Amino acid sequence: xxxxxxxxxxxxxxxxxxxxxxxxxxxxxxxxxxxxxxxxxxxxxxxxxxxxxxxxxxxxxxxxxxxxxxxxxxxxxxxxxxxxxxxxxxxxxxxxxxxxxxxxxxxxxxxxxxxxxxxxxxxxxxxxxxxxxxxxxxxxxxxxxxxxxxxxxxxxxxxxxxxxxxxxxxxxxxxxxxxxxxxxxxxxxxxxxxxxxxxxxxxxxxxxxxxxxxxxxxxxxxxxxxxxxxxxxxxxxxxxxxxxxxxxxxxxxxxxxxxxxxxxx
Ligand SMILES: Nc1ncnc2c1ncn2[C@@H]1O[C@H](COP(=O)(O)OP(=O)(O)O)[C@@H](O)[C@H]1O
Ligand SMILES: [Mg+2]
Numbered sequence: 001x002x003x004x005x006x007x008x009x010x011x012x013x014x015x016x017x018x019x020x021x022x023x024x025x026x027x028x029x030x031x032x033x034x035x036x037x038x039x040x041x042x043x044x045x046x047x048x049x050x051x052x053x054x055x056x057x058x059x060x061x062x063x064x065x066x067x068x069x070x071x072x073x074x075x076x077x078x079x080x081x082x083x084x085x086x087x088x089x090x091x092x093x094x095x096x097x098x099x100x101x102x103x104x105x106x107x108x109x110x111x112x113x114x115x116x117x118x119x120x121x122x123x124x125x126x127x128x129x130x131x132x133x134x135x136x137x138x139x140x141x142x143x144x145x146x147x148x149x150x151x152x153x154x155x156x157x158x159x160x161x162x163x164x165x166x167x168x169x170x171x172x173x174x175x176x177x178x179x180x181x182x183x184x185x186x187x188x189x190x191x192x193x194x195x196x197x198x199x200x201x202x203x204x205x206x207x208x209x210x211x212x213x214x215x216x217x218x219x220x221x222x223x224x225x226x227x228x229x230x231x232x233x234x235x236x237x238x239x240x241x242x243x244x245x246x247x248x249x250x251x252x253x254x255x256x257x258x259x260x261x262x263x264x265x
Contacts, residue, residue, distance in 0.1 A: 008033055010067070012029055014065070023222065025051060027222070035196065037200075039209050042220055047219055051219065088168065089162065091159040091168065093171045095146075096155050097158065103142075103154050108126055156188065156191075167197050168201075169201045170202045199212070226241050
């Protein structure tokens with residue numbers, strides 16, 4: 001392990017990854033600062049999920065380098081890799097829970113895999129995490145018994161259960177109504193501040209981007225096309241960036257938003 005904590009959670013230089021013969025990310029150079037919230041944006045299929053997965057070494061490396069939490073992800077031995085993975089939480093789009101296990105048992109898995117704590121301590125830690133996402137009442141429920149918003153909160157709790165420095169989240173607001181999406185954003189930001197985490201979030205939800213992002217990294221065809229603060233992104237003249245935000249704002253469907261408003265009141 002590196003002795004000095006790096007000020008960056010990600011340092012990618014001409015980083016390239018792909019599947020089989022196919023290169024998906026051709027040349028990614030970016031630095032993501034510790035403590036920030038970065039939204040990874042771009043059209044469908046441009047490699048956003050691939051980027052997230054590649055930062056934990058899940059996509060074959062094809063060139064350049066990436067350091068995550070100061071570690072060269074692609075050259076860790078098994079022990080170092082396990083230690084590294086305990087420092088990074090991954091929040092999957094569908095919550096990432098095992099359907100046949102209760103919320104409690106799902107959240108115990110990372111603690112059992114990465115610590116030698118006794119079972120009662122593990123359960124206490126799980127209850128504590130579930131309290132942080134207001135889900136203690138759901139501890140004995142199965143994932144299939146949770147609402148969409150609860151499932152995301154359980155997935156977030158699972159991603160955070162080892163108190164990681166970095167949480168990666170793939171489209172957290174997908175499938176949620178606007179009110180539940182806003183609540184989830186508020187929860188993620190509050191806990192990010194309280195726990196001193198860094199968040200990297202793949203999203204094309206403009207409302208969400210405006211609420212949470214410090215920085216935008218926009219990908220296109222495997223290259224970084226924009227990398228800068230939210231304000232600069234919103235005022236950027238590049239057609240790709242302008243079109244992305246124009247489309248993203250239409251995807252909010254103002255008509256649907258007002259329907260939600262009507263039925264909530
Ligand atoms: N496991 C995989 N094996 C082969 N190709 C994949 C795999 N996952 C994604 N791809 C391909 O990589 C490209 C980028 O996918 P992805 O990263 O999921 O895009 P995004 O998240 O931006 O929609 C797509 O063409 C997709 O078909
Ligand atoms: Mg994706």
